[in-house]
Amino acid sequence: MTSADAGSKADEAVAVRRFWRELGLPGLVDVHTHFMPERVLDKVWQYFDSLGQLTGGAVEWPITYRAEEAERVAVIRDLGVRAFTSMLYPHKAGMAEWLNGWAADFARRTPDCLHTSTLFPEAGVETYVRTAIEAGTRVFKAHVQVGAYDPADELLDSTWGLLADAGTPVVIHCGSGPMPGKHTGPGPVAHVLARHPRLRLIIAHMGLPEYEDFLDLAERYDEVRLDTTMTFTDFSERLAPFPKRALPRLAALGDRMLLGSDFPNIPYPYLHQLVALERLELGDDWLRSVCHDNGVRLFGL
Template sequence: MNDHPTAPVGHAHPPGATSDADAALALETEAGEVRRFWEGLGLPGLVDVHTHFMPERVLRKVWAYFDALGPLTGGLEWPITYRQQEAERAAVLREFGVRAFTSMLYPHKPGMARWLNDWAAEFARRTPDCLHTATLYPEPGVETYVREAVEAGARVFKAHVQVGAYDPADELLQPAWGLLAEARVPVVIHCGSGPAPGKHTGPEPIARVLARHPQLRLIIAHMGMPEYEDFLGLAERYTQVRLDTTMAFTDFCEGFMPFPRQALPRLGELGDRILFGSDFPNIPYPYLHQLQALERLGLGEEWLRAVCHDNATALFGL
């Protein structure tokens, strides 16, 4: 992703907002709607396991990639809804009532993971409501820096098979997976083939990882889109596998990778292992829409309470 020009950074202008004042009013209105959502469920707030905070120059290049309709976006128009500075983005999540969130970050080549982890540790120190996040890549020394991150207090890891273009079952990663399984540290992993397939995406490579590390706490990002049913099957087989809702069920994704209606009962039965995720700030629609998309599934308030708050609270001991 680093081969693309830097994207401009400014204030978020939600749909219909034409000025900073309009944008501020739109965010205030949306925050009220988000809060009404979780208050109506009797919750103290939300826990979002899939939000992106990373070094600003890296994030700007990610945004530039989306702006340029890079190949991994599937060629889709992808306007970034919350294109604010770091402190403003964190403030938006707090206004929404997000009690805890993550700093999902990921390397696309060797030599990046350790310094990303150093940045993430510092971000977590200055952002108490962020779950200390770390990442990894198949390279010599990966076990060492993963151990260092765990010992430094990392509470969740991010792995991105699509962007990193690596096999998650790579032998270089086996000691790190074993370490994370033993430490019981969850790993949010983008391994489905959406929005565009990669050489090592899909359920088969992850099945090989789980066969060797059945206690690894994998959180399948984006519900495993578009191989939803295959990844539901892995969760049914392995008790430590979870899935996050990131972008799934929204109008945007239903338009090109719809969730199969026949799988809704399975989704309901796995309600204790589905976690709310949004992909904030890199989403082409308002944050509220992800919550509305979950609600319209019709799986009930108990399911929504577990997904939007209670499951993550239990997993991370919040």
């Protein structure tokens, strides 16, 4: 990091801390941040680096917080994020249990990180998910797009039931953005929820771009929540603008929306996500709930 970069990050930290202090909060709770084994994260960054070429220049995705793990932890703490996650996900069978072992170790050495686990539709999934729950995991990540699997796959059915019974939240990337997959969209998730209505699903990115369909699910199922990851930012509004007609529904669901950022894999400063939420003009009480209180209540912080 250059001295100019360090100065910029320090200035941003001051601005982020000012944001939550002016709301009367002790900090932020961010349910959607990524920490994973370095070789896995490097491949994720390589994908984002290639997006410009893959999309013919339509989407450029510079990684704002590209740094070693210790520096990234220091940065997020300096922003005043008092609890965050280590979202990680397999793209094939045989990875999830290994990733869970790494994440358990990361949580042990990073006490402000909520112990995070993942899963994949494969033989033995219920066994390692049960092991993770018994080891104290606080949240799971499921990535339907990257994993290219149907969340309603019968291999996962008993596991969803186990997670519903345990009350363990699952952050699930199931919307069709930034690119659709065979099993993305509201349909497969609606099938899962019909079988497991008490499952605590947190819809990543608010289901971008199928925002209103996922709002329907949140209104239908009391345990469904939505995270704000990348939504309402200039970047996402160019690609998939949130329909203004649905803003009153956001206000009504203020107790079930959670701050998410996608740190460190975002193409803009962390502060911009907070500014994007503020300019919705849904009020300070709504911001307090989304940025802190809902997360505190969900995870018993």
